[in-house]
Amino acid sequence: MRKRPVPAVEIKGACFSYGSLSVLEGLEMNVPRGCIYGLLGGSGSGKTTLLRCILGCISLSEGSVTVLGSTPKTRGHVGLGRNVGYMPQDLALFCDFTMMETMYYFGILYGMSINKIKERGKYLLELLELPSVNKTIKNLSGGQQRRVSLAVAMLQEPPLLILDEPTVGADPLLRAKIWQHLFELVENTRTTIIITTHYIDEARQAHIVGLMRNGCLLAQSPPDDLISSSGLATLEEVFLNLCHDQEAHEKPSPQLSIQHSLTPLHVYGNEKALGDGANEESSLAVGRNEASWTSNMKRKFKSFCECGPINPLSILPHPRRIAALCWKNFTSIYRNPGLLIFQFLLPAIQIIIFCLAVGNNFSGVNVAIFNGDKGFNFSLVVKDYCTKFDDMNNFGSLFISKLDHKSLDMVYYDDKSNAVDAVKDGKAWMAIVIPENFTQDMITKLFLIVAHQSIPDDVINGSTIEIFEDMTDLQITYMLHNMSAVAAELFLDAFIDNCDDYSREDFSSPIKNHNPPVYGSRHLSYSDYVAPGMIVIITFSMSIGLTALLFVIERKEGLLDRTWVAGVNVTEMVLAQILTQCFTLFVQSLILIILVKFAFKIYMVHLMSIFLVELLTMLQGLTGMTYGILISSLCHQETSATNIMAGSVYVVLMMSCILWPVEGMPKFLQYISYALPTTYAAEAMRSIMGRGWGLDDMIVWRGFTVTIGWFILFAILATVGLRLRK
Numbered sequence: 001m002r003k004r005p006v007p008a009v010e011i012k013g014a015c016f017s018y019g020s021l022s023v024l025e026g027l028e029m030n031v032p033r034g035c036i037y038g039l040l041g042g043s044g045s046g047k048t049t050l051l052r053c054i055l056g057c058i059s060l061s062e063g064s065v066t067v068l069g070s071t072p073k074t075r076g077h078v079g080l081g082r083n084v085g086y087m088p089q090d091l092a093l094f095c096d097f098t099m100m101e102t103m104y105y106f107g108i109l110y111g112m113s114i115n116k117i118k119e120r121g122k123y124l125l126e127l128l129e130l131p132s133v134n135k136t137i138k139n140l141s142g143g144q145q146r147r148v149s150l151a152v153a154m155l156q157e158p159p160l161l162i163l164d165e166p167t168v169g170a171d172p173l174l175r176a177k178i179w180q181h182l183f184e185l186v187e188n189t190r191t192t193i194i195i196t197t198h199y200i201d202e203a204r205q206a207h208i209v210g211l212m213r214n215g216c217l218l219a220q221s222p223p224d225d226l227i228s229s230s231g232l233a234t235l236e237e238v239f240l241n242l243c244h245d246q247e248a249h250e251k252p253s254p255q256l257s258i259q260h261s262l263t264p265l266h267v268y269g270n271e272k273a274l275g276d277g278a279n280e281e282s283s284l285a286v287g288r289n290e291a292s293w294t295s296n297m298k299r300k301f302k303s304f305c306e307c308g309p310i311n312p313l314s315i316l317p318h319p320r321r322i323a324a325l326c327w328k329n330f331t332s333i334y335r336n337p338g339l340l341i342f343q344f345l346l347p348a349i350q351i352i353i354f355c356l357a358v359g360n361n362f363s364g365v366n367v368a369i370f371n372g373d374k375g376f377n378f379s380l381v382v383k384d385y386c387t388k389f390d391d392m393n394n395f396g397s398l399f400i401s402k403l404d405h406k407s408l409d410m411v412y413y414d415d416k417s418n419a420v421d422a423v424k425d426g427k428a429w430m431a432i433v434i435p436e437n438f439t440q441d442m443i444t445k446l447f448l449i450v451a452h453q454s455i456p457d458d459v460i461n462g463s464t465i466e467i468f469e470d471m472t473d474l475q476i477t478y479m480l481h482n483m484s485a486v487a488a489e490l491f492l493d494a495f496i497d498n499c500d501d502y503s504r505e506d507f508s509s510p511i512k513n514h515n516p517p518v519y520g521s522r523h524l525s526y527s528d529y530v531a532p533g534m535i536v537i538i539t540f541s542m543s544i545g546l547t548a549l550l551f552v553i554e555r556k557e558g559l560l561d562r563t564w565v566a567g568v569n570v571t572e573m574v575l576a577q578i579l580t581q582c583f584t585l586f587v588q589s590l591i592l593i594i595l596v597k598f599a600f601k602i603y604m605v606h607l608m609s610i611f612l613v614e615l616l617t618m619l620q621g622l623t624g625m626t627y628g629i630l631i632s633s634l635c636h637q638e639t640s641a642t643n644i645m646a647g648s649v650y651v652v653l654m655m656s657c658i659l660w661p662v663e664g665m666p667k668f669l670q671y672i673s674y675a676l677p678t679t680y681a682a683e684a685m686r687s688i689m690g691r692g693w694g695l696d697d698m699i700v701w702r703g704f705t706v707t708i709g710w711f712i713l714f715a716i717l718a719t720v721g722l723r724l725r726k
């Protein structure tokens with residue numbers, strides 16, 4: 001018995017839906033080797049979807065696809081790679097590349113030698129009448145860009161070419177030339193070509209034409225056979241007739257439609273391979289009802305888990321392809337100064353804004369002052385104890401002189417109620433009211449203390465400065481409290497230092513703060529506290545944003561699909577991204593550290609700590625990057641990626657002890673906080689910078705370990721996510 005030749009593409013009972021929209025409904029297709037197969041159908045009939053199923057870019061919910069003898073996108077499949085040239089409907093080219101660079105990039109992915117790429121690239125660009133090879137893609141016309149895309153598909157001389165509307169934008173002469181070249185390819189190399197088109201006259205030239213409508217093939221046969229068997233004059237009439245036939249059936253079974261009009265494919269030695277009865281109504285129902293994105297993902301997950309042993313070649317990274325991907329990433333960056341500035345300078349700008357805006361000394365804080373102190377010529381009265389008071393006779397003024405004049409704008413009032421009203425009216429944050437007999441009562445108090453006598457209430461009241469506050473701004477309140485406490489201390493210092501028999505120590509607080517402290521400095525500001533965490537969050541969030549958007553955009557533009565079809569696997573894609581990001585993160589973190597340490601003099605104990613800060617910052621960036629890839633695998637659009645990103649960054653900023661210590665959170669929130677990827681890292685960063693600790697300290701190595709753990713986890717999830725989404 002004669003063995004049936006293996007077709008180039010064989011599809012049985014294919015069902016596929018986007019959410020609730022059923023696109024392929026039990027479709028049967030058989031493409032013999034060495035022919036041009038013209039897939040003709042109206043807009044939205046499912047042609048592109050069908051091609052993407054053949055390429056393994058999307059998985060069928062029902063049915064099977066065999067391409068060149070194996071099923072794409074199964075574990076055993078190494079990837080179509082060099083065997084399939086694909087020209088998508090979208091441009092799917094890197095617009096900043098020149099035409100020749102585009103050839104080199106895809107050629108390397110296909111595994112071609114540099115010389116071969118050069119030779120084929122030049123030949124194809126000339127054949128397709130493209131201008132100078134050094135012109136960048138973005139500077140070509142739409143039609144020229146599509147021709148470069150066609151050249152990329154034909155570059156490696158694959159046995160199977162899949163072209164989605166390749167002649168759009170080409171003039172009739174060039175269209176004829178392209179078709180001529182396709183015929184030569186089939187004749188000379190027995191290449192199989194599947195070509196989609198809206199133009200019936202173009203499809204007429206194909207060896208076999210498949211007429212597609214509403215997710216099924218109404219007929220597939222050599223065009224002449226279709227015309228002769230139908231008794232009609234043109235292919236257009238045949239197509240219209242079939243469409244009417246399909247509409248006449250209330251819900252036509254695709255099986256029925258195909259059998260109705262199918263002519264055996266004698267010319268290409270192909271038996272009638274269609275209509276194995278694979279499509280039951282039930283499978284159509286499944287196709288239509290599998291409504292949601294989740295069901296698509298479940299389907300992919302199921303096929304991912306069930307389709308046989310993993311072929312190591314399908315997941316093992318290939319250095320050549322990784323190098324090509326890295327080269328592409330770097331070229332995209334340096335050809336795009338805007339992106340370069342965004343990557344390198346935005347974190348720097350963010351930290352500059354932070355250091356300038358947060359944690360600095362206050363200025364211009366309005367304070368209302370009423371100094372009612374009449375003063376007192378006390379030198380006669382306390383001369384025996386306090387000989388040095390001779391030149392001081394108004395302690396109210398002495399207290400005011402000890403306030404921080406740089407931070408405060410002091411407005412003097414001549415009445416206590418006016419000063420208090422200034423606070424009530426929002427004109428001042430604090431009113432300081434110094435009583436009439438302040439100096440006199442202070443001296444009396446001292447006199448009575450020395451004489452070991454009790455102090456009457458009116459003397460206590462008269463020697464007390466009253467403060468009226470607007471406490472609605474916590475930071476200003478803290479500052480004013482701190483400032484008035486310091487002024488009171490300085491005032492007491494000045495007051496007591498003038499007494500012959502008493503020293504400041506006699507009146508000192510029972511607490512002694514050692515100076516310098518064990519760690520840190522008495523002059524630390526809020527920015528010293530927040531800066532370590534800010535470095536972490538800026539790098540983390542920038543990496544999420546850049547990577548998530550990059551991947552979502554590349555997917556939308558069809559670049560990812562084209563890269564997968566060219567044979568790149570997910571591991572290579574993730575590794576190349578990590579390598580590229582390592583470089584950008586190194587520069588980014590170095591700029592951040594230089595600004596923080598040297599320009600803004602944020603507290604850092606040792607210069608040696610810079611190495612650990614740099615390392616931890618880079619690791620956080622890589623963690624953000626892998627999280628970004630994960631987000632991109634969940635999102636169709638930039639807006640949804642941006643929303644997830646913004647939500648995540650907000651949570652991380654609030655809960656990672658960057659602005660507020662974990663100890664200041666409710667207990668249950670502390671657990672959540674520690675479960676975030678940035679909390680331990682921010683703690684470690686603070687210990688490295690503020691305490692000068694190294695990797696031998698638990699807080700520091702825990703920060704590194706947890707960050708690496710999250711990086712690995714996100715990398716695995718991102719790889720699985722990309723694979724499922726592929």
Ligand SMILES: Nc1ncnc2c1ncn2[C@@H]1O[C@H](COP(=O)(O)OP(=O)(O)OP(=O)(O)O)[C@@H](O)[C@H]1O
Pocket residue numbers: 018021023041042043044045046047048049050089
């Ligand atoms: N990613 C997607 N998500 C949801 N629906 C989609 C998606 N891609 C395509 N569709 C829908 O699937 C149907 C088939 O689309 P497809 O692109 O396969 O048609 P086509 O025959 O190639 O059309 P055209 O000739 O206009 O390119 C259309 O209704 C389209 O709106």
